Amino acid sequence: MVAQPKTIVVGGGLAGLMTVIKIAEAGIPCQLFSFVPVKRSHSVCAQGGINASVNTKGEGDSPQIHFYETIKGGDFLANQPLAKGMCEAAPGIVYLLDRMGVPFNRTPEGLLDFRGFGGTLFSRTAFAGATTGQQLLYALDEQVRRYESEGLVEKFEYWELLSVVRDGDGVCRGIVAQDLRSMEIRAFRADAVCLATGGNGVLFGKSTLSMVCTGSAASAVYQQGATYANGEFIQVHPTAIPGEDKHRLMSESARAEGGRVWVPKDGKPWYFLEEKYPRYKNLVPRDIATREIYYVCRVLKLGVDGKDVVYLDLSHIPAETLDRKLGGILEIYEKFVGDDPRKVPMKVFPSVHYSMGGLWIDYEADRSGDIVVGSPRNHQTNIPGLFAAGEVDYEYHGANRLGANSLLSCFYAGMLTGPAMVSYAKGLERSCETVEPSVFETERKRQEQACQRICALSGKENPFVIHKELGEILTDNVTVVRYNDKLQATDNAILAFMDRWKRIDINDAAQWANQAVSFTRQLWNMLELARVVTLGALRRDESRGAHYKPDFPDRNDNQWLKTTLARWTPSGPEFDYAPVDISLLKPEMRKY
Amino acid sequence: MVPQTIQLKIKRQDGVDAPARWEEFSLPYRPNMNVISALMEVRRNPMMTDGRRTTPPVWDANCLEEVCGACSMIINGKVRQACSALIDQLSQPIVLEPMTKFPLVRDLLVDRKRMFDALKRVHAWVPIDGTYNLGPGPRVDPNVQAVAYDLARCMTCGCCLEVCPQITPTSTFLGAAAISQVRLFNLHPTGKMHARERLEALMGEGGIVDCGNAQNCVHACPKEIPLTESISAIGRQTTGYLLKRMFGG
Numbered sequence: 001m002v003a004q005p006k007t008i009v010v011g012g013g014l015a016g017l018m019t020v021i022k023i024a025e026a027g028i029p030c031q032l033f034s035f036v037p038v039k040r041s042h043s044v045c046a047q048g049g050i051n052a053s054v055n056t057k058g059e060g061d062s063p064q065i066h067f068y069e070t071i072k073g074g075d076f077l078a079n080q081p082l083a084k085g086m087c088e089a090a091p092g093i094v095y096l097l098d099r100m101g102v103p104f105n106r107t108p109e110g111l112l113d114f115r116g117f118g119g120t121l122f123s124r125t126a127f128a129g130a131t132t133g134q135q136l137l138y139a140l141d142e143q144v145r146r147y148e149s150e151g152l153v154e155k156f157e158y159w160e161l162l163s164v165v166r167d168g169d170g171v172c173r174g175i176v177a178q179d180l181r182s183m184e185i186r187a188f189r190a191d192a193v194c195l196a197t198g199g200n201g202v203l204f205g206k207s208t209l210s211m212v213c214t215g216s217a218a219s220a221v222y223q224q225g226a227t228y229a230n231g232e233f234i235q236v237h238p239t240a241i242p243g244e245d246k247h248r249l250m251s252e253s254a255r256a257e258g259g260r261v262w263v264p265k266d267g268k269p270w271y272f273l274e275e276k277y278p279r280y281k282n283l284v285p286r287d288i289a290t291r292e293i294y295y296v297c298r299v300l301k302l303g304v305d306g307k308d309v310v311y312l313d314l315s316h317i318p319a320e321t322l323d324r325k326l327g328g329i330l331e332i333y334e335k336f337v338g339d340d341p342r343k344v345p346m347k348v349f350p351s352v353h354y355s356m357g358g359l360w361i362d363y364e365a366d367r368s369g370d371i372v373v374g375s376p377r378n379h380q381t382n383i384p385g386l387f388a389a390g391e392v393d394y395e396y397h398g399a400n401r402l403g404a405n406s407l408l409s410c411f412y413a414g415m416l417t418g419p420a421m422v423s424y425a426k427g428l429e430r431s432c433e434t435v436e437p438s439v440f441e442t443e444r445k446r447q448e449q450a451c452q453r454i455c456a457l458s459g460k461e462n463p464f465v466i467h468k469e470l471g472e473i474l475t476d477n478v479t480v481v482r483y484n485d486k487l488q489a490t491d492n493a494i495l496a497f498m499d500r501w502k503r504i505d506i507n508d509a510a511q512w513a514n515q516a517v518s519f520t521r522q523l524w525n526m527l528e529l530a531r532v533v534t535l536g537a538l539r540r541d542e543s544r545g546a547h548y549k550p551d552f553p554d555r556n557d558n559q560w561l562k563t564t565l566a567r568w569t570p571s572g573p574e575f576d577y578a579p580v581d582i583s584l585l586k587p588e589m590r591k592y
Numbered sequence: 593m594v595p596q597t598i599q600l601k602i603k604r605q606d607g608v609d610a611p612a613r614w615e616e617f618s619l620p621y622r623p624n625m626n627v628i629s630a631l632m633e634v635r636r637n638p639m640m641t642d643g644r645r646t647t648p649p650v651w652d653a654n655c656l657e658e659v660c661g662a663c664s665m666i667i668n669g670k671v672r673q674a675c676s677a678l679i680d681q682l683s684q685p686i687v688l689e690p691m692t693k694f695p696l697v698r699d700l701l702v703d704r705k706r707m708f709d710a711l712k713r714v715h716a717w718v719p720i721d722g723t724y725n726l727g728p729g730p731r732v733d734p735n736v737q738a739v740a741y742d743l744a745r746c747m748t749c750g751c752c753l754e755v756c757p758q759i760t761p762t763s764t765f766l767g768a769a770a771i772s773q774v775r776l777f778n779l780h781p782t783g784k785m786h787a788r789e790r791l792e793a794l795m796g797e798g799g800i801v802d803c804g805n806a807q808n809c810v811h812a813c814p815k816e817i818p819l820t821e822s823i824s825a826i827g828r829q830t831t832g833y834l835l836k837r838m839f840g841g
Contacts, residue, residue, distance in 0.1 A: 025723060037708065039748055040660040100727030101718035101740040110731035129741055134597045134659050138744065142717035149712045179695055244622060245629035245675070246656045324738075328745075332657055335676045336626075415723070464636045464648070474738045507638065508647040512607050513698035515650050 005425030006432060007031070007193035008175055010161045010217060014133070014410035015390025015417070016196030017140035022418020024147040024415045026423075031188060032144070033156045033177055035212045039141045042198050042210035043410065046133025047329055047399070048117060048253035049125035050407040052090035052284050056111060061122040068585060070405060073119040073285050074356070074398020075545035075555060076587040077230070077563070077580060081253035081365035082395050084584060086405075086412040093411050094126045100139040104128050105325065115325070116256040118403040119285040119592075125404045130251050130328035136407055140575025156539060160518055161217045162447040163224060164193060164386055167439050170225070172385035174440060176447045181513050181591065185448050188441035189432040191425035192385055194417055195221060199355045199391040203533065204470015204479070207241050208249040209351035218359055218392050219525035222532070226381045228573075229394035229564045230357035231529070232536035235401055235546050236479050237353035238289035239312050239346075241337060247351035248336055250312055251329050253531040254346075255282040257321070260313045261293070262345075263302045269311075272296055274425045282591045287400040287546040288592065290350040294480050297349070354481060355404060356397045356546065357533075359388040360565060363395070363416075369584045371416065376424035379417040387421055389413035394563075399545020454520050459503030463520045466497050466504070470523075470530060478534050482549050487538040494530050530568045532573050539575055540564065555589055594639065596621055598630055599641075599685035604648055608696045615649075616641045627667060627674040627686065628653055640822060651700040661747030664691060664754070665700045671754040673814050691754045693761060704750050710770035711748075714793045718783045730781035743776040743822065745815045752809035752819055763797030768809035771800060772822035778829065791826075791833045800826055 007023050009016050012034040023030045032038065055061040066087040071078055098104060098112060104126050105113040114123040128135040147153040158180045165174040165187060174189040200215025201207030222228045239261070240247040255261070261282050262269040270271065273292060274281045282289070293310050297303035304311060314322055314330075320341045322330060333341045360382060364375035371378065379387045389410070396409040473493050477486040501524055508516040542556035543549055562577040601619040618641045619633045635648040643677055655664040656675040663674040666689040679686070694702040732740075745839055752768040753759045760768055774790045777783035794800045808818045 021723060035702070036654055036660075036662065037748075040654050040662045042655065042660075044659045044747075045655050045657060092725040095728045098724070099720050099782065100717070100771050101725065101777070101783055103732075103744050104788070106732055106734040106737045108734060110733055112728075128744075131659060131745065133745055134747070135741075139718075142711075143720070145708075145712055146715075146717045146719065149715075210660065211656065212654055243629075244625045245632060245693075248657050313748075328658070328659075335658065338678075361839055462636055466634070468636065507645070510606060510647065510698075513701060515651055516648050 002191055002426055002428045002431040004028070005422070006189060007192050007425060008033065008190040009186060009194045009196060010175065011041070011196035011198060011390070011392070012405060013041035013043040013196060013198055013390060013515060014137055014140060015413045015486065016194070017137070017144050018411050018414020018530060019194050019389055019421070020153055020312070021140065021143050021147070022415060023422060024152040026419070026422045027153050028422055031154045031156060031190070032159060033175070035158070035160055037157045038144070038155065039138065041137060042213050042309055043137040044134040045208065045210060045249065046407050047130045047249060047251035048256070049115065049127035049132045049404045050094060050136065051117065051124050051404040052094040052126060052408070053087065053122070053401070054091045054094065054112065054114065055098060056114060058121045059122050061124055063090060066090065066124060067120065069120050070402055071398065071585050072590055073402040074400050075562065075590050076398065077544060078396060078398030078580065079363070079581040080584040081369045081371055081581060082363050084369060085371035086396055087411055089412050090215060090408055091224070093408065097136060097139055100137045100143060101179070102128055102139045103526045115253065116283060118252050118283045119460055120402070121280070123520065125253070125256070127253065127325070130253055130326045133407060159221065161197070163220050163443060164383065165440055165443045166224065166383065167435055170383065172383050173435050176444050178451070180518060183511050183514060183517070185444060185451060187444040189435070189440065191428055192387065192421035193431045194387040194389055194421060195392055196390045197389070197392050200529060201352050201355070203470070203530050204352040204474045205468055206243065206246050208237060208247050209295055214522045214526055214588065216525040217530045219529040221359065221381070221383070221386065222566070223528060224383070226386065227360040227567070228357070228381050229360040229534050230536070230564050231532040231538055231566055232564060233356035233399050233546050234352060234479060235286055235354035235356060236290045236350045238286055238293055238350050239348040240351035241333065241346070242349050242351070243336065248332055249353065250333065250346060250348050251326070252283070252286070253324060254312060254329060257325050257447060258317050261289070262305055262311050262313060263296055270302070277592055284592045285400055285402060289347045290480055291548060293350055307369035308345045308349045310349065313345035314341050315343055317347060345541070350445045350480065352475065354401055355391060356394065356399060356401055358392045361388050361393045361395060373416065374419045374423050375522055376420050376427060378420040380424065384425065386563065387417050389417040412521070427513040451517065451521070454517050455506060457504040457506040457520065459505050461500045461504045463504050463516065463523050466500055467523055470494070470497055470526065474530060474534070475476045480548065482537050483545065483551065484538055484549070487534055490534045491531060491538065494527055494534065498527050502575070535573055536564045536566060536575065555590070561587065597786050598679055600630055600634065601685045601687045601713040602699070603689040604649065605696060607698055615646055624681040624714050626708070627677040627679070627688065628656055628663065630679060630686070631674070640697045649700065650698045659747060661749035664751055668693060671751045671812060673749065675751040676814070687780065691750060693754050693759050694750060695761065704748065707750060707767070707769060710766040711773060713766065714770050714774050715786065715789050716770065716773040716777055718777060719786055720782070732781065736779060740776055743772055743817060745829050746772060746817055747815065749814065751814060755808035757806050757808070758802050758804045765802040766794070766798050768819040768823060772817060772819050772827050775822040776823050787829070788833065791830050794826060795830055795834070800830055805822065805840055
């Protein structure tokens with residue numbers, strides 16, 4: 001038994017911070033590592049809101065309906081007990097966030113206001129203008145700062161995770177990380193480690209994600225033996241502003257507040273989503289809306305001015321309502337495009353947005369399918385002592401995530417992972433302090449040598465150019481519409497990129513704040529992960545949620561109601577498949 | 593007329609003790625570019641206008657949507673976010689410099705730790721009893737929420753400190769951002785129960801009396817947070833608190 005264990009959380013977005021809070025609340029010290037100051041984490045980009053079936057609008061909503069819609073939205077690929085636990089915990093989570101001071105929008109009576117969102121007909125989404133993620137992250141950042149000032153939390157900002165340290169039995173005993181200023185590489189001991197390092201949209205070059213969301217940390221531990229699950233399920237959000245540096249999200253809440261999607265046809269607006277989906281209209285789940293927009297632009301060639309553009313129209317809604325409920329995104333559109341969406345329809349197109357897949361994690365449920373809170377199995381990867389929480393894990397969303405469920409899943413993941421790490425660490429037979437120093441020194445040396453090899457790269461290739469090309473081919477072939485020949489060609493291209501990587505000219509010898517070295521390391525990790533995404537898609541011959549193959553247009557539960565498991569080998573990912581826990585809801589046709 | 597190229601002039605410095613130098617770049621023009629995409633272009637081909645090769649410039653950025661606060665720098669003499677600085681709206685050559693009120697790390701990257709330390713000093717949080725299920729939070733007047741929301745959008749970007757004459761690399765003044773956060777937490781029904789601690793912090797060294805009322809902060813804030821209103825409000829709160837303390841109210 002370890003009385004006072006040491007813990008490490010890597011990543012300071014919503015999931016990471018909530019994990020830290022739960023650990024600190026148990027009186028256990030925690031070291032928090034982050035690539036950026038945690039207040040600048042990607043969670044700030046979430047706009048629309050957080051789901052919780054509080055049913056304050058007399059609509060008859062309930063956590064059970066939320067659970068059903070989450071599973072159906074994910075095309076029945078999600079393991080059901082965790083999703084159920086999340087939906088049941090949601091009202092309490094929103095109340096807690098409210099207590100922390102999140103400035104949620106209010107009803108005239110001073111209660112929390114809720115709005116509609118994709119994949120539901122209920123008003124279930126609490127929101128703070130259209131910058132809900134920013135407000136939620138700040139609330140957790142503030143609570144963690146409070147623990148930091150009490151000495152329970154120690155932050156390492158501008159540090160990059162390089163690897164985890166595994167002892168002779170394969171148990172995770174700490175991490176190796178690099179200070180991105182001094183470039184010093186150090187090993188840190190811990191009894192339990194959590195990765196909360198977010199998504200991998202930067203694989204695709206331009207996406208709605210922040211620059212740090214490369215998936216590099218997840219890829220690093222995948223290369224150390226962590227199983228990566230459902231990597232082929234990538235969400236492409238229907239509405240984003242195409243940009244030169246990134247695509248900027250235009251929240252689903254725009255449609256929840258009455259925004260309409262259309263293109264001109266025969267001289268008149270054609271509201272194609274409303275026509276095809278009379279019940280859900282513009283709020284069909286994201287995978288469906290995105291495919292419809294692709295069909296209209298690419299097959300019917302009816303995009304605005306013949307381009308990959310559709311209108312997202314708010315101009316019929318009173319400006320005062322828009323300012324109060326959507327101010328944040330209107331400001332983004334005005335600042336980055338220069339037009340006023342209160343007056344003219346916005347020009348948008350789908351963009352890579354979220355990874356449903358991620359590191360495989362375990363959970364413990366009782367016989368009625370209720371999650372056992374505090375079980376060390378919850379959110380633990382297949383590497384003992386290594387946990388994963390947030391977008392970096394593969395749970396909750398199946399083959400497609402519903403809008404406003406990501407903030408919720410991050411938060412719930414943290415509420416499970418913190419206690420799981422504490423009980424796992426306390427139950428260890430021996431503390432990380434008793435592990436031989438050579439275990440840490442060997443891994444630190446390995447990383448130092450890898451870094452030296454990167455610093456010595458002196459070919460002709462530019463890492464940022466390789467990344468751009470990777471993003472382009474992945475976006476073309478491994479997003480909305482997938483064909484096996486193109487997926488195979490993409491994997492061949494990735495192998496060629498890996499070859500070119502070895503001929504990079506690092507072009508910066510500085511031993512201080514060297515971003516080229518860090519990016520080049522991450523680029524390799526991105527290439528490894530890109531193979532998991534691409535080959536996972538190649539193998540899955542069906543269509544389910546965000547994964548769509550015109551040559552296999554139907555969902556095939558007989559063969560493919562399975563979780564994809566990828567395991568790293570030197571010659572590429574090896575795939576295996578595991579059954580999905582469908583003990584609570586029977587799969588049915590997914591119709592909207 | 594649409595320009596064919598973009599002229600960039602970047603102030604480079606390898607570290608805090610290294611000499612500064614200027615490097616100029618000439619990039620092919622594309623529509624809809626911002627300063628970040630121009631910097632990305634330089635990174636893909638780090639060749640100066642005079643044909644000499646250089647290292648890729650170092651800068652801070654993350655969300656690129658003006659919500660994370662990372663990419664503040666001085667662009668054509670004005671401190672702002674590089675992501676929302678659109679090339680079409682800037683006169684050329686576009687001059688990029690790091691902020692001057694924070695310790696330089698490298699090139700355009702600075703260390704804004706003092707801002708996060710300030711949040712710690714003023715207790716910028718709502719002290720909750722725990723994360724257990726303790727039922728709904730307090731009711732909030734929608735008008736108060738509207739004020740709070742505007743204040744809560746502060747992304748700790750540092751623009752208000754950069755333009756403040758009272759802030760120097762060695763001064764202890766906490767700056768407008770932290771003062772405005774005190775107003776935010778003193779507005780919250782639970783937060784206000786602990787208003788005293790925050791006001792005490794602002795009455796100490798580097799607190800509100802160090803504000804010289806230059807009012808530059810409110811003009812520099814990219815989120816248009818009413819910083820001068822916050823400073824006045826906190827001025828009134830500290831005065832009220834002081835009187836109370838003196839006369840035992």
